[in-house]
Amino acid sequence: METTKLMNVEEAAGYVGLSTFTVRRLAKQGSIPAAKIGRAYRFKKEDIDSYLRTQYKGGANGTTSTDS
Numbered sequence: 001m002e003t004t005k006l007m008n009v010e011e012a013a014g015y016v017g018l019s020t021f022t023v024r025r026l027a028k029q030g031s032i033p034a035a036k037i038g039r040a041y042r043f044k045k046e047d048i049d050s051y052l053r054t055q056y057k058g059g060a061n062g063t064t065s066t067d068s
Contacts, residue, residue, distance in 0.1 A: 006035070006042035016048060 007015065012032075013023045024041060027034035033047040 004044055004046075006044060007048075008043075009041055012041075012043040012048060015045070016052065 009020045009023050009027075013020045016023070018026075023032065023043075026032040027036075027041045027043070032043065032051045034041040034043050036042075
């Protein structure tokens, strides 16, 4: 079984360069996938990476980096 280390809010915020308030808000909104364990959010690095990829805007025509 593969185990993935989950990041807490502070680690996720540091990873993406946002405040902990913003990371909590995005998690609560469902923008960033998160597991809520008790009162705490936990994040998978690959989920945050995927979220970041969706946020990239590229070129003058507004296509994303995944568009070909």
